[in-house]
Structures are given as structure tokens and as C-alpha cells.
Amino acid sequence: MAGITLPVPGGGGATPKSSYYANGPGNFGEYQYISLTEVIDNFVATYIGEGKILQSGLRGDVHFHAHRALQELSYDTLKSCKALEVEVCPNLRVPLPHDYVNYTKITTVDSGGVEHILYPMRHTSNPQTIPQTGACTTTGDTSDTYPATILDPGCDVPAPTSTTWDAFSSGGLNPGGASSLSSSSHAHDHDHGGFNARFGLQPEHAQVNGSFFIDCHTGMIYFSSNISGQKIIIHYLSDGNGTDDEMMVHKFAEEAMYKWIAYGCVSARTDVPEGVVQRFKKERRAETRKAKIRLSNIKIEEISQIMRNKSKWINH
Numbered sequence: 001m002a003g004i005t006l007p008v009p010g011g012g013g014a015t016p017k018s019s020y021y022a023n024g025p026g027n028f029g030e031y032q033y034i035s036l037t038e039v040i041d042n043f044v045a046t047y048i049g050e051g052k053i054l055q056s057g058l059r060g061d062v063h064f065h066a067h068r069a070l071q072e073l074s075y076d077t078l079k080s081c082k083a084l085e086v087e088v089c090p091n092l093r094v095p096l097p098h099d100y101v102n103y104t105k106i107t108t109v110d111s112g113g114v115e116h117i118l119y120p121m122r123h124t125s126n127p128q129t130i131p132q133t134g135a136c137t138t139t140g141d142t143s144d145t146y147p148a149t150i151l152d153p154g155c156d157v158p159a160p161t162s163t164t165w166d167a168f169s170s171g172g173l174n175p176g177g178a179s180s181l182s183s184s185s186h187a188h189d190h191d192h193g194g195f196n197a198r199f200g201l202q203p204e205h206a207q208v209n210g211s212f213f214i215d216c217h218t219g220m221i222y223f224s225s226n227i228s229g230q231k232i233i234i235h236y237l238s239d240g241n242g243t244d245d246e247m248m249v250h251k252f253a254e255e256a257m258y259k260w261i262a263y264g265c266v267s268a269r270t271d272v273p274e275g276v277v278q279r280f281k282k283e284r285r286a287e288t289r290k291a292k293i294r295l296s297n298i299k300i301e302e303i304s305q306i307m308r309n310k311s312k313w314i315n316h
Contacts, residue, residue: 036247039257040066047262053276054265065264067241069257070249074240077292078253080104084234092169092223096214097234099242106212106221109231118223118232119204121211126165126222169225252294256287 015027040062048057074080084097107115205211210227214220221234240246249257263280266272 032251033248034251034254036066036070036249039249039254039261043258043261046258047265053262053272054269057265061265061268062261065261066257068264069260070247071239071241072260073249073253073256073288073291075101075237077256077288077295078240078250079295080235080237082236082238084236085109085231086234087231088223088227088229090228092225092228093218093220094223094232094234096219096221097236097238099238100234101237101239103214104235104237106235107233108209108227109233115233116209118210118212118227119207121168121205121213121224124164124168125213126215126218127162128217129162165222169222250291250295253291256284256291259284259287 015030020027040059043062043066044057044059046052048054048059048062082097082099086094088094106118108118109115208226210224212221212223212227215222223232238246240248259280263277263284266277266280
């Protein structure tokens with residue numbers, strides 16, 4: 001939210017109505033947020049000083065605990081609006097976003113703009129390989145085959161691969177020994193190769209959308225062969241500290257931020273009574289729970305409409 005131009009003490013940022021619509025999309029919806037800088041200023045003015053809980057608190061401590069609070073609340077309390085659309089190249093690899101922490105969902109997009117969720121493939125990976133001779137003995141080269149950094153996230157970047165990944169990407173995940181599937185088919189069709197007969201149908205793979213897995217060593221997402229050339233959307237979580245413009249807190253969680261900072265500051269001091277520390281711990285938990293309820297954004301009319309689906313008969 002780079003458009004906050006008029007700070008309102010204690011109330012977040014607000015652009016005058018006359019320029020709100022004229023300044024472009026960067027300002028839209030800004031009033032529901034308050035900047036982290038203002039949260040810190042408000043906390044220092046309210047909690048630090050003579051006769052207050054933190055009489056001799058340091059502003060540096062407040063900064064540290066404010067950023068930590070923003071990180072923790074970003075994971076499971078604040079709204080996650082991060083999404084990245086990218087086309088999957090023929091190498092079936094997409095690098096993780098630069099501020100990636102964890103994904104919420106990964107989807108493909110059809111011609112009508114409708115998203116179809118992909119499920120993680122738990123039965124394959126891209127392991128590191130050990131160089132061997134023809135006699136299946138190691139060559140003594142124990143160097144790490146993974147690159148330290150990926151300089152270019154484009155489609156032509158060479159990445160270390162294994163025979164496991166090569167077989168999976170070519171559509172040949174056939175434990176029963178059947179012939180490999182074509183690259184245009186589902187790369188892990190469980191009706192082929194005895195996979196279905198041996199293990200039974202896996203519910204998460206009883207669909208034709210495709211699948212993926214994340215390689216922590218290369219920092220890439222690997223997709224099944226039927227995703228090649230398709231647009232995918234990565235919905236993911238960040239920690240809210242990627243850029244200055246992202247360091248914003250929804251007003252529903254503003255009080256939770258103050259309690260997180262207060263608890264972090266008092267718990268690190270030796271001159272604060274334990275009873276005060278425990279009080280702030282309980283207040284932090286209560287305010288976080290209240291923020292989650294507020295940000296869940298449940299509307300009774302929408303819930304009622306969705307629950308009407310329960311009256312449908314589904315034949316299996």
C-alpha cells in the first residue's frame with residue numbers, strides 16, 4: 001500500500017477523498033490498514049514512559065518485536081493476498097517467489113479463467129545423485145551437485161535432475177513396469193503400471209488437474225507433465241517484511257499487534273513482575289483470537305447459500 005499519504009495519528013493512513021480515486025489503484029482499500037511505523041509510534045507513546053509498564057523501554061526492542069509480531073501474524077491471522085501467475089515451461093519447473101514462506105494452494109487456470117487446484121505428489125522427488133562408475137561404485141566426488149544460487153529463473157536454466165525426476169517428468173511413473181505414458185497424458189495415471197492395483201486409489205490424485213512437489217534444495221516447484229504450457233497461480237504466504245509497502249497491519253489486528261509487542265518486551269526484561277508477564281501473555285492470546293474471528297470475514301448470507309448444497313443428493 002504505497003498510496004498512504006496523509007497519516008492520521010492513531011487511526012492509520014487516509015488519502016483525501018478528492019484524490020483517492022484520481023491517484024490510481026495503489027490507494028484503493030488503504031483505509032483498512034495501518035502502517036507498521038505508525039504502530040510502533042503509537043506503542044512507544046502509549047506503553048513507554050514514566051509511570052507506564054515499560055518505563056525505560058528501548059525503541060530498538062519495540063522495532064524488533066513489532067517485526068516479529070508482523071511475521072507471526074502473517075502466517076495464520078492476517079489476510080494472505082499474495083499470488084503469482086506464471087506459465088509452466090517445458091522443463092516443468094517454476095522457481096519459488098522471492099518472498100515465499102509457504103504455499104496456501106497452487107492452481108491451474110483454464111480458458112475461462114477458472115482455477116483448478118493441484119495437489120502435492122507425495123510419491124516422488126528429485127533427490128541428489130552420487131556419481132558412480134559402471135561397476136556401481138562411487139567415484140569419490142562428494143561435492144554438492146546443487147547450485148548455490150539460481151542466477152536466472154527463466155526456462156533455460158539448467159537444474160540438477162535425477163533419474164527419478166526424469167522418469168516422472170516424462171510421464172513414466174509406472175511401478176508395475178508398464179510402458180511410459182505420453183507427455184500429454186496425466187503423468188501419474190494410477191490406472192497404469194499397477195499403481196492403482198497395488199496401493200488402491202489415492203483420493204488426492206483421483207483427478208486430472210495434475211500435481212506438483214517442491215524441491216527444497218533447488219528452490220523450485222516441479223510439476224507433472226500435463227501442466228506443461230499451462231498458466232498456474234501460486235497462492236502463498238509471506239512474512240509481511242518483504243518491502244516497506246508490505247509492512248501494513250489490518251485495523252482488525254491492530255490491538256493484537258500492540259499486545260504481541262508488549263508481551264515480547266516485558267518477557268525479555270528482568271525488572272517486570274511475572275504476574276505482569278503472564279497478563280500480557282493472556283491478553284496477546286485473546287487479542288490474536290479476536291483478530292482471527294474478525295478477519296475470517298464470515299457472512300451469514302453467504303454461509304446460508306453454501307449450506308443449501310447439503311440438500312443435494314450425490315450418487316456414488
